[in-house]
Amino acid sequence: MFTIIGGDGREYGPVTAEQVRAWIAAGRATLDTKARRDREVEWRRLGDFAEFGTPATPLAHDTPASVPPPSDYRAYAADLIARAAKIDVISCFERSWELLKSDFWGIVGVTTVVLLVTLVASVIPVLKWFVTFFLSGVFYGGLYAFYLKKLRGHTATLGDAFSGFSVAFIPLALATAVTYALVALGFVLLILPGIYLAVAYSFALLLIVDKKLPFWDALEVSRRVITAQWWRVFFLLILGAIIGAAGVLALFVGLFITMPIAIGAVTVAYERLCNPPPRA
Known part of the structure; x- marks a missing residue:
């Protein structure tokens, strides 16, 4: 589980690594975004975590599941x-x-x-x-x-x-x-x-x-x-x-x-x- 600091300066999380990857794919976080793992106190770049060091190629369905596509x-x-x-x-x-x-x-x-x-x-x-x-x-x-x-x-x-x-x-x-x-x-x-x-x-x-x-x-x-x-x-x-x-x-x-x-x-x-x- 991870907590990140969003572009608005607020903390979001804890969420799963899959959710963080979805945020990266949607452009709402980058590898330079500050984050910390659950039960850790040190803030690091997302790119410094093994889970995000080599981000997967963004796909259309990588957007967060709770956000419906803006067709309606x-x-x-x-x-x-x-x-x-x-x-x-x-x-x-x-x-x-x-x-x-x-x-x-x-x-x-x-x-x-x-x-x-x-x-x-x-x-x-x-x-x-x-x-x-x-x-x-x-x-x-x-x-x-x-x-x-x-x-x-x-x-x-x-x-x-x-x-x-x-x-x-x-x-x-x-x-x-x-x-x-x-x-x-x-x-x-x-x-x-x-x-x-x-x-x-x-x-x-x-x-x-x-x-x-x-x-x-x-x-x-x-x-x-x-x-x-x-x-x-x-x-x-x-x-x-x-x-x-x-x-x-x-x-x-x-x-x-x-x-x-x-x-x-x-x-x-x-x-x-x-x-x-x-x-x-």
């Missing part, structure tokens, strides 16, 4: 809701700060490049509306993919931050356009439905780049999962906006630090709600 988004969302613990908003920001410190200039640099490219593209008259209502989600989807890799302890590069254009362009663009349309309609309908949907769709881009869900399935899974903890996610987004505003007040220089923290916190919250540990 309703059942998939219900399973995530049943397994996810209540998120601690402050700990999401603490974990994001730890992530930023682990590769400060790399994360700040990549985030700055993506945001600047998005900003420049959005002010070009012929591209302005297309970028706003379609391409912004493609840019941010790639950026979230970069943060997910960093959070999970994988190697991530600038190319990963623009991977939305190569791996999920159409779903990301459609999710962005539909989100804008539905949120705008919600604001017309007494404002509150718009606020609800703006928060509820926060994980849609992450679900597309991480789970490869179709755009509508991603929107619905995000809405259902977040609705179960809507106020917590709302508070997380508000706190992120406040932190971002503080960066703007610091002569915009602080924005290069506060934006990665805010984006990282959303990514941590996604990881805890949409990648919860399997049932015992």
Whole structure:
């Protein structure tokens, strides 16, 4: 039996070696993930244990048995809701700060490049509306993919931050356009439905780049999962906006630090709600 330290900094286990191998195959753990054997106190790399030193070739059926394939988004969302613990908003920001410190200039640099490219593209008259209502989600989807890799302890590069254009362009663009349309309609309908949907769709881009869900399935899974903890996610987004505003007040220089923290916190919250540990 083994206990591991997940990408969110929490301990998961004790579980069997087979379950750990399933997590490795699903990309939720790596050979560098810290772990300890039952009744042992020393934390070591998973790769240092004989059971995981030579991982088997990942197969499609190696995903944890308790996680249904995302073909039925309703059942998939219900399973995530049943397994996810209540998120601690402050700990999401603490974990994001730890992530930023682990590769400060790399994360700040990549985030700055993506945001600047998005900003420049959005002010070009012929591209302005297309970028706003379609391409912004493609840019941010790639950026979230970069943060997910960093959070999970994988190697991530600038190319990963623009991977939305190569791996999920159409779903990301459609999710962005539909989100804008539905949120705008919600604001017309007494404002509150718009606020609800703006928060509820926060994980849609992450679900597309991480789970490869179709755009509508991603929107619905995000809405259902977040609705179960809507106020917590709302508070997380508000706190992120406040932190971002503080960066703007610091002569915009602080924005290069506060934006990665805010984006990282959303990514941590996604990881805890949409990648919860399997049932015992």
